[in-house]
Amino acid sequence: MKEPNTRLADLFGLSGWSKGELARLVNRQAAALGHPQLATDTSRVRRWIDVGESPRDPVPKVLAALFTERLGRVVTIEDLGFRKPGHTGRQQPVDGVPWLPERTAEVLTEFTGMDLMLNRRGLVGAGSALAAGSALNHAMTDWLGADSALAADTPRIHDPHSWSPDPYAAVPVGAQEIEALERSVEVFRAWDAARGGGLQRKAVVGQLNEVGGILTQTHPEALRSRLWGVAANLAVLAGWMSHDVGLEPTAQKYFVIAAHAAKEGGDRPRAGEALSRAARQMVHLGRPDDALDLMQLARSGSGERTLPRTRAMLCTVEAWAQAAKGQGQAMRRTLGEAEELFAAERGDVPSPSWMQIFKEEDLYGMQALAYRTLAEHEPSAAETSRHYAERALRLRVDGRQRSKIFDYLTMASACFLADDPEQADRYARLALLTIGQTSSHRTWDRLREMYRLTGRYAGQPEVDSLREELRQTLPKAPKATVGRGTATV
Numbered sequence: 001m002k003e004p005n006t007r008l009a010d011l012f013g014l015s016g017w018s019k020g021e022l023a024r025l026v027n028r029q030a031a032a033l034g035h036p037q038l039a040t041d042t043s044r045v046r047r048w049i050d051v052g053e054s055p056r057d058p059v060p061k062v063l064a065a066l067f068t069e070r071l072g073r074v075v076t077i078e079d080l081g082f083r084k085p086g087h088t089g090r091q092q093p094v095d096g097v098p099w100l101p102e103r104t105a106e107v108l109t110e111f112t113g114m115d116l117m118l119n120r121r122g123l124v125g126a127g128s129a130l131a132a133g134s135a136l137n138h139a140m141t142d143w144l145g146a147d148s149a150l151a152a153d154t155p156r157i158h159d160p161h162s163w164s165p166d167p168y169a170a171v172p173v174g175a176q177e178i179e180a181l182e183r184s185v186e187v188f189r190a191w192d193a194a195r196g197g198g199l200q201r202k203a204v205v206g207q208l209n210e211v212g213g214i215l216t217q218t219h220p221e222a223l224r225s226r227l228w229g230v231a232a233n234l235a236v237l238a239g240w241m242s243h244d245v246g247l248e249p250t251a252q253k254y255f256v257i258a259a260h261a262a263k264e265g266g267d268r269p270r271a272g273e274a275l276s277r278a279a280r281q282m283v284h285l286g287r288p289d290d291a292l293d294l295m296q297l298a299r300s301g302s303g304e305r306t307l308p309r310t311r312a313m314l315c316t317v318e319a320w321a322q323a324a325k326g327q328g329q330a331m332r333r334t335l336g337e338a339e340e341l342f343a344a345e346r347g348d349v350p351s352p353s354w355m356q357i358f359k360e361e362d363l364y365g366m367q368a369l370a371y372r373t374l375a376e377h378e379p380s381a382a383e384t385s386r387h388y389a390e391r392a393l394r395l396r397v398d399g400r401q402r403s404k405i406f407d408y409l410t411m412a413s414a415c416f417l418a419d420d421p422e423q424a425d426r427y428a429r430l431a432l433l434t435i436g437q438t439s440s441h442r443t444w445d446r447l448r449e450m451y452r453l454t455g456r457y458a459g460q461p462e463v464d465s466l467r468e469e470l471r472q473t474l475p476k477a478p479k480a481t482v483g484r485g486t487a488t489v
Contacts, residue, residue, distance in 0.1 A: 002052040007081030009049050015070045019045040022066070029062045054082050064114065074114040074250055076107065104260045108231060109212035111253060112205050112238075130249055130285070136256070136278070137293040140301075172217040178226050181211065185233045186353065193357065193400040197241025198439025204241060208234040228265025232258045233354055236274050243281050246441045252278055269310050272302030273354060276317045283317075284442065288324035295321060309351060312341035313358045316366035323370040326377035335367055361395035364388045365403060368410045375417045385414035402440050405431050409446045416453040424453075425466050432473060444475060 012022070023040040030038040035058055047053040055063075060077045067075040184207060191200050211231045219227060239254030255278040262270035275298035282291035295318040302310070315338035322331040342363050345351075371385035389411040396404045408431035415424035428450060435443050451470045457463040 004050050005048060005052045005081040007079060011067050011071070011075065011080065012049060015067065017070075019049075025066055026059060026062050029066060030058055033058055033062070052081075061110075064110070065117065068114045068117060074111055074118065074253070076110050076114065078107070104257070104264050105212050105215040108235070108257050108261065109209060109216070111257065112209035112212060115205050115238075115250065116202070116209060130252055137297045140256075140259070140275075140297060172219055173214055173223070173227075175223065178223060178230065181207075181230045182226070182353075185230060185237070188234075188237055189354075189357070190399075192237060192241055192244070193402060196402055196438035196440030196443070197244030198441075201238065201241040201245065204234055204238045208238055225265045225267075228261050229267060229270070232262035232265060232267065232270050232274065235261055236277060236354065239274075239277060243277075243284070244440045244442055248281065248285065251281060255281070267352075268301060268303035269306040270352065270354065272298040272306065272314065273310065275301070276314050279317050279321065283321050283324050284445070286324075288321040291321035291324075292318065307349060307351060307355070308341040308344040309358060310355050312338040312345075312363065313355070313366075315341065316363065316370065319370045320366065320373060323373040323377075326374070328374050328378050328381065331370055331374055335370060338363065338367075357400075359395070359398075361392045362403070364392035364395070365407050365410070368392055368407065368414070372410050372414045372417070375414065379417060382414045382417035386411060386418060389414060401434055402438050402443065405435055405438065405440075405443050406446060409443070409450050413446075413450045413453055416450070416457070421454075421457045421460060421463050425462050428466055428470075432469065436473075447474060 015022070017025070019042045023042055023045050026040045026045075027038055030036075030040075038059070040055075040059070044053075044055075048055060054060075060080065060082045063080055064075050064077050067080065188200055188204050188207070208231065211227065211234060215224075215227055215231060235254045235258035239251045239258060242248075242251035242254060255274050258274035258277075259271040262268070262274060275294050279291040279294040279298065282288070282294065295314065299311070299314050299318070302314070315334050319331045319334040319338065322334060342360075365388070368385045368388035371381045371388060375382040375385060389407050392407045393404070393411065396407060408427045412424045412427035412431065415421070415427060431443075431447065435447065447470065451467065451474065454463055454467050454470070458467065
């Protein structure tokens with residue numbers, strides 16, 4: 001006997017529709033898509049919800065589009081609780097994670113398509129809930145340990161009711177086109193580092209949507225692997241840009257998509273780095289325990305091919321989470337490991353493109369951030385934070401303005417915590433000079449955290465002047481609260 005579809009029931013409850021209203025909307029939308037014969041009624045909607053009946057195409061896609069527009073956030077077919085025929089009894093997802101290997105291009109294309117629809121209609125929102133790091137860890141542990149090559153050799157069963165791409169939307173591509181896609185990733189990455197995620201997020205999501213369509217076509221294995229690499233890089237960027245502008249559940253989904261895409265392309269280190277982005281997000285949101293769960297999976301699942309510099313970067317994220325929990329001894333141990341790994345990089349194997357932005361100044365910046373975060377628990381850590389922030393700032397010459405702003409704010413916060421308001425004022429004002437030139441909400445979050453620290457010096461003329469300038473500069477705080485600190489890269 002089938003069970004009620006609780007996912008659909010929950011979303012239906014949020015929509016405010018009646019069952020009759022939803023049936024009429026489905027019929028109207030399906031007719032607009034070229035399916036005038038569809039005749040959904042109230043009783044059928046009731047069966048979807050109460051007994052878990054799964055509708056045939058195109059109804060799941062129609063429902064996903066309707067709920068996406070109604071709720072102002074991306075809602076996918078799996079979010080609605082619908083499974084493709086033949087998948088019952090196989091690996092079950094937690095919040096849609098993980099999915100079967102052959103589903104990655106489909107999930108990628110569907111999710112980006114819904115995201116673009118929200119952008120077009122001005123409905124960008126973040127109303128869904130973040131999955132806990134522990135839940136993601138549990139869901140993805142077996143998946144990340146599985147052999148993707150074996151999965152790729154598994155016969156695929158054709159499902160006549162399954163999702164299929166628009167045959168005119170994508171065609172197989174060659175090496176020249178893939179090179180152009182790889183170059184576009186570098187352009188987007190440089191823009192994000194310089195100006196923040198807000199201005200180019202839609203372009204990145206659109207490019208990722210196109211790549212998802214291309215991946216539904218057949219390519220030689222070497223080209224297919226490179227395409228999955230492009231998809232992973234774009235998905236990480238889409239996730240980081242979404243996180244940068246406060247779209248947290250959307251960001252998390254892109255990080256998970258990136259991990260899937262990297263594994264499909266046989267690049268376990270890239271999958272681990274994608275999960276480390278989700279961990280950074282968790283620390284930013286004040287959930288260091290979830291971040292540590294994700295980092296355990298990221299480090300163990302990255303595989304033996306992970307280069308020392310990549311492992312050093314993973315250590316810095318783990319150390320930041322430990323600092324947020326006040327675990328000073330563990331944090332210092334982990335940062336020591338990061339330094340040793342960074343120094344062990346011989347350079348005989350070229351770093352992948354996605355790790356070339358983790359330079360010496362980024363190591364110092366993350367160390368400064370970890371010690372600044374720990375200083376909330378151990379005030380003496382503030383001096384060490386200043387030391388690393390100063391070293392990072394000396395090396396910041398490559399145009400990554402957002403990272404430089406983060407370093408200024410780390411230094412200013414550490415100075416306030418170290419009882420040096422004069423130097424804190426200096427670095428805070430350096431941050432204010434350029435913070436308005438980025439579209440990064442995270443820089444504003446960090447600025448608010450620094451403003452909180454100025455309260456202990458209220459009454460001092462220079463600090464009072466700074467506080468007034470900050471009040472005039474800061475946009476209104478978002479409804480969601482964030483935790484201490486933000487990533488520096």
